[in-house]
Amino acid sequence: MTTPAHIAMFSIAAHGHVNPSLEVIRELVARGHRVTYAIPPALAEKVAETGAEPKLWNSTLPGPDADPEAWGSTLLDNVEPFLADAVQALPQLIEAYEGDEPDLVLHDIASYPARVLAHRWGVPAISLSPCMVAWEGYEKEVAEPMWEEPKKTERGRAYYERFQAWLEENGITQHPDPFAGRPDRSLVLIPKALQWNADRVDQSVHSFVGACQADRTAEGDWQRPADAEKVVLVSLGSAFTKQPAFYRECVRAFGDLPGWHLVLQVGRHVDAADLGDVPADVEVHSWVPQLAILKQADLFVTHAGAGGSQEGLATATPMIAVPQAADQFGNADVLQALGVARHIPTDEATAELLRETALALVDDPEVARRLKDIQAEMAHEGGTERAADLIEAELAAVRDEER
Numbered sequence: 492m493t494t495p496a497h498i499a500m501f502s503i504a505a506h507g508h509v510n511p512s513l514e515v516i517r518e519l520v521a522r523g524h525r526v527t528y529a530i531p532p533a534l535a536e537k538v539a540e541t542g543a544e545p546k547l548w549n550s551t552l553p554g555p556d557a558d559p560e561a562w563g564s565t566l567l568d569n570v571e572p573f574l575a576d577a578v579q580a581l582p583q584l585i586e587a588y589e590g591d592e593p594d595l596v597l598h599d600i601a602s603y604p605a606r607v608l609a610h611r612w613g614v615p616a617i618s619l620s621p622c623m624v625a626w627e628g629y630e631k632e633v634a635e636p637m638w639e640e641p642k643k644t645e646r647g648r649a650y651y652e653r654f655q656a657w658l659e660e661n662g663i664t665q666h667p668d669p670f671a672g673r674p675d676r677s678l679v680l681i682p683k684a685l686q687w688n689a690d691r692v693d694q695s696v697h698s699f700v701g702a703c704q705a706d707r708t709a710e711g712d713w714q715r716p717a718d719a720e721k722v723v724l725v726s727l728g729s730a731f732t733k734q735p736a737f738y739r740e741c742v743r744a745f746g747d748l749p750g751w752h753l754v755l756q757v758g759r760h761v762d763a764a765d766l767g768d769v770p771a772d773v774e775v776h777s778w779v780p781q782l783a784i785l786k787q788a789d790l791f792v793t794h795a796g797a798g799g800s801q802e803g804l805a806t807a808t809p810m811i812a813v814p815q816a817a818d819q820f821g822n823a824d825v826l827q828a829l830g831v832a833r834h835i836p837t838d839e840a841t842a843e844l845l846r847e848t849a850l851a852l853v854d855d856p857e858v859a860r861r862l863k864d865i866q867a868e869m870a871h872e873g874g875t876e877r878a879a880d881l882i883e884a885e886l887a888a889v890r891d892e893e894r
Contacts, residue, residue: 493883494890495523499593500543500619501584501605503576504531504555507728507798508599509538511621511680514703515597517541518879527593529584529605548583551576556759560733562816566641567650569817574654577603581661584608595886606670607661615885618674619878622681622797622818625672626691634668676885678878681797682804682869684829687821698881701872702801704782713754713780715787719772720750721853724784727794727815733760734837737813739767741792743842744849746770754784782806789853792845795822795834804831805869807862809852813840830861 498519502509509530519526520542528543531550538545552572553561562569581604588608596616598605609616625634641647654667663670676696683689683699715722725741727734738757745753746769753773757766769775781799785791785806793799795812800822803810810832812823826832833848852858873880 493522493886495525496594496886497525497527497591498595498597498882498886499527499529499546499588499605499608500597501529501602501608502534502599503552503601504533504550505552505601506534506555507796508601508621509534511703511798512597512599512619513537513541514875515619515678515680515878515882516543518875519882522879522883527588527591529587529602546584546587548580548587551579566637567644567646571650573601573603574650574657577607578653578657580604581607585611594889595882597882600671603671606674607658607663610663611661615889616675617882617885618677620677620679620681620697623685623687623821624677624679624692624697626686626688627693628688628691629672630668634672678881680878682801682865682872684804684865684868685797685800685822685825687825698877699872700878700881701869701874702805703875703878704802704805713783713787716752716772719752721748721789722752722754722784722787723790723792723849724754724756724779724781724788725792726756726779726781726799727758727813728796728799733758734815735761735765737837737840738765740840740842740845742766742769742773744845746773748846754779754788756781790849792849795819795826795832797822800826801869804862804865807859807866809855809858809862811835811845811848811852813837829865831858831865 500516516526516528526543527546528538529546529548530538532547533554535545535547584604592612593614595614596605596609597619598616600618600620606616651667658665658670679697679699680703682701686692723745738755738761741755745751755773755775756779757775757777759777766775782802785802785808788808791803791808792811792813793803794815796819810826812826812832812834814820814823823834827834833852835844
């Protein structure tokens, strides 16, 4: 039994960054640890439900329900807000933890202040990654080509100069790239099957614990219609959902397909009226209890976010991946390479191609076999309990060093 400790978790107000770790936090609380959770007010209630104590701070990032266009369209548009938010958040978090420093820091990959604070406090930090992690060769193959042009611009150089200066002000000499992307210790909250180049990941740093899913009945239930021969769920997640033209193609693809029932989640920024006339076998919602539906669905049309992708794998549901941003494009390629999905770019996702692809996927016994194999592998990754065990092992190691 590990002696109870004060563990501090840090994240941003984004469902896709907070949700994956909630069950780990709940488990640590259940094991007797005092867990504080630094989070903006928008998601404080969700955090408090785990038993952790919210430590509130104000963020300048777009909120969890913001219009996707608020994030901009270029790489620098995407990364600059995170640095600006980190710089203004750090003084708030220093004050919030004054006299209440933790024994261990846990942090989401987007929480730069957490690593700075761990350095200031002299305590270990563990990254809880809700998506893929860097492998040996990642910098050469992905990061350097992606940054080649932005780094040539005055704006790009200024970004790196600001980042480096902020780190140095806080006693960190590391370059911003490894600071952000190369943690000393990491728990990866996705199935290893979803990791790009998994054979080249340093597993002395990164431990794959798989999905840490909970009983989600509180989110609501869903009943498959008795006359539905096939059920398809379409969801682009919680952030990049402003795609009315794509949803109209989905209605055309499945709305009048004999025996098929379509459940369409359109998010907060699309109105059902934008879809025109919708057939009786189509449900349109701003939000749905996704896991409950996937347990009964025959097909999942997804943006291929890490959360949705692993839920599709966990429920052995064939997928059509229509990525929208960030790591979703790579996830879509991984799912396709696994033989359980087809990757269709948004601008190619016509009703005809969606229908043709759907009919091929749901009737393919090889797709079903591969999904069952992956589902079985995921069941042995350990999930929430293994994640908590590994965190407690880090605590025990620190205490042994102090003796």
